[in-house]
Amino acid sequence: MLxxxxxxxxxxxxxxxxxxxxxxxxxxxAADSPPASGPGSGTVAAQDKLRELLGPDTPDAIPLxxxxxxxxxxxxxxxxxxxxxxxxxxxxxxxxxxxxPEAKRTGRTLIVCPGGGYGALDWKTHVVYAAKVFNEMGVAxxxxxxxxxxxxxxxxxxxxxxTLMDAKRAVRLVRYHAEDWGIDPHQVGxxxxxxxxxxxxxxxxxxxxxxxxxxxxxxxxxxxxxxxVGLATWHWREKESPFVFSKDTPPVFLVHATDDGNPxxxxxxxxxxxxADLETLGVPVRMEEFDQGAHGVGNLIPQRVxxxxxxxxxxxxxxxWLDSLPxxxx
Numbered sequence: 001m002l003x004x005x006x007x008x009x010x011x012x013x014x015x016x017x018x019x020x021x022x023x024x025x026x027x028x029x030a031a032d033s034p035p036a037s038g039p040g041s042g043t044v045a046a047q048d049k050l051r052e053l054l055g056p057d058t059p060d061a062i063p064l065x066x067x068x069x070x071x072x073x074x075x076x077x078x079x080x081x082x083x084x085x086x087x088x089x090x091x092x093x094x095x096x097x098x099x100x101p102e103a104k105r106t107g108r109t110l111i112v113c114p115g116g117g118y119g120a121l122d123w124k125t126h127v128v129y130a131a132k133v134f135n136e137m138g139v140a141x142x143x144x145x146x147x148x149x150x151x152x153x154x155x156x157x158x159x160x161x162x163t164l165m166d167a168k169r170a171v172r173l174v175r176y177h178a179e180d181w182g183i184d185p186h187q188v189g190x191x192x193x194x195x196x197x198x199x200x201x202x203x204x205x206x207x208x209x210x211x212x213x214x215x216x217x218x219x220x221x222x223x224x225x226x227x228x229v230g231l232a233t234w235h236w237r238e239k240e241s242p243f244v245f246s247k248d249t250p251p252v253f254l255v256h257a258t259d260d261g262n263p264x265x266x267x268x269x270x271x272x273x274x275x276a277d278l279e280t281l282g283v284p285v286r287m288e289e290f291d292q293g294a295h296g297v298g299n300l301i302p303q304r305v306x307x308x309x310x311x312x313x314x315x316x317x318x319x320x321w322l323d324s325l326p327x328x329x330x
Contacts, residue, residue, distance in 0.1 A: 043061060043063075043079050043092045043094065045078060045079070046078070046079040046080060046081045046087060047060060047061055049080075049081040050081055050085060050087075050123065053081070053083070053085045053124070054085060054124065054128060059096050059097060059098065060096070061094035061095070061096050061145060062094055062095050062096065062097065062173075063092055063093070063094045064093045064094055064095065064166060064169040064170060064173060065093075065169065069092065069093055069147075069165075069166075069169075070165060071162060071165070072091065073091045073147075073151060073152055076089065076091045076151040076152075077089050077150075077151055079091065079092070081123075084122075084124065085122075085123045085124035085128070086116065086120045086121065086122050086123065086124075087114075087120065087121040087123050087145060088119065088120045088121075088148060088150075089148065089150065089151050090121065090145055090146065090147050090148045091147060091151060091152070093144070093145060093146050093147050093166040093169070093170075094144075094145045095111070095142050095143060095144055095145070095170055095173065095174070096127070096142070096143040096145070097140070097141075097142055097181065098131035098135055098140065098141040098142070098143070099135070099140050099181060099182065100134070100135040100136070100137070100138050100139060100140060101135070102182070104135075104136070104137075104138040105138050105140070105182050106137075106138035106139060106184075106187075107182070107183060107184030107187050108138070108139045108140070108184065108187040108189070108319075108322070109139065109140040109141075109142060109174060109183045109184070109187060109188045109189065110130070110134060110139055110140070110141055110142070110189050110190070110191050110229070111142040111144050111167075111170050111171065111174060111188065111189065111190045111191070111225070112126060112127050112130050112141055112142065112143050112144065112190075112191050112192070112193075112196070113144050113146060113167065113190065113191065113192035113193070113195075113196030113197070113199045113200055114126035114127055114143070114144075114192075114193060114196050115192065115193035115194030115195050115196045115197070115231075115232070115234070116148075116194070116195060116196075117194070117195050117234075118148060118149055118159045118163070118195045118198075119148055119149060119150070120148065121145060121146075121148070121196075122193070123143065123145075125299050125301065126193045126196065126299070127141065127143035128143075129299070129300040129301060129302065130191075130300055130315075131143075132300070132302070133300045133305060133315050134315060137315060137316075137319060139315075139319070140181065140182075140183055142170065142174055144166065144167065144170050144196075146163045146166040146167065146199065147159075147162050147163060147166055156236060160198070160199075160202055163199050163202075164199070164202050164203060164206060167190065167199055167200075167202070167203045167223075168203065168207065168208065168223035169218070169223075170190075171188060171190065171203070171207075171221075171222075171223045171224070171225055172210065172218045172219065172221040172222070172223055173218055174188050175188060175221045175222070176217065176218045176221060186226055187226055188225060188226050189225050189226055189227040189228065189229065189250075189322075190203055190204075190225040190227075190228050190229070191228070191229035191230075191231065192229070192230060192231065192233075193231045193232060193298055193299070194231070194232050194233070194234040194266065194295065195234055196231075197229075197230035197231050197232060197233035197234060197266075198233060198234055198235055200228050200229060200230055200233075201228065201230050201233060201243050201252075201274065202243065203223070203225060203228065204225065204228035204243075204245065204249050204250055204252060205243045205244055205245050205246070205249060207222070207223045207224040207225065207250075208222070208223055208224075209222045209223075209224065210222050210223065224248070224250060225250050226250055226251075227250050227251045227252070227253065227322060228249075228250055228251070228252050228253070229252075229253045229254075229255070229318060230252065230253075230254045230255070230256075230271060230274070231255045231256075231297065231298030231314070232255070232256060232257065232260055232265070232266050232295050232296070232297050232298055233254065233256070233266060233270060233271050233274070234265070234266035234295075235266070235270060237261065237264065237265070237266065237267065238267075238270060239267045239269035239270055239273075240269070240270065240273060241270050241271075241273040241274045241277060243274060243277075245274075245277055245278055245281055245283065246281065247281050247282060247283065249278065249281065249283045250283075251283065251284035251285065251322070251325055252274070252275075252278055252283065252284070252285045252286075253285075253286050253287075253288075253318050253321060253322075254271045254274065254275060254285070254286070254287040254288070255287075255288050255290075255297055255298050255311065255314045256268050256271045256287065256288075256289055256290075256297060257289070257290050257291070257292060257293040257294050257295070257297035257311065258289055258290070258291050259291065259292065259293070259294050260293075260294050260295050260297065261295075262294075264295070265294060265295035266295060268289070271287060272287070275287045284325055286321050288311075288314060288317055290310055290311045292310070292311065293309075293311040297311045298311065298314060299312075300312055300315070
């Protein structure tokens, strides 16, 4: 059994985190379980289902807020997990922490937003498989379980605003525990698949630097990611980018397939427009285009990784590109 990781404790944040093994030779962080009834009870049942599907060492979910999140939805149906480890009905946003072996740690971290059209989270394909690859490269993976519709009854703009709140809090929370988890607070990136890529780009465009006088010390920290990754970035199948970036937008890495959006999926015109917009602003950007992979171009399915499927090499391309950028602190 690994030792408990010490945490800062504040009057508003009482999460006690324990270390367990998330994947073979990997370290993970587990949180005290939410209550068996009331808000969060559905998360417990969903987490039990994930353990049944993915193994007993599947780490716990750590709520982004110690109490109910802002704009909490009352009387919502419970969070559910299907046989493919796809999560639905999320109302209590959370993170799950997968740390690489201590000897391999680089300090770099990637918060992963799984895809699913803002209606589901493809947890196994997008988070667990990413952890298997990136942990071996010394990169920590933080899976973000953001809120979904249903059950939230909001329009497209509404779900983007709600999930942006979750993504901002996730970045702050990771930075708050950077020392505890062996993470460099200036190497915290965010990546997303499909709708998760939409969220990743939304945060890259709409981060804030924190509220210095906030009562909660976590809210005093910046939500600006140090880099952002969009994988088959989607915006309701539109070809034009809705994102308004600035010169302060972090470096962006895009992965897309030329055969995406034929039909459905995410047309490649949108990430190409994102790239052009960022180049105009002088923001570092790189786009990797592949002629295969379609809408699942970024999926790190073990068979693809084993057989060196070209799009499955994007993690190595990302790290090489990040290492080539000028080193700057936040």
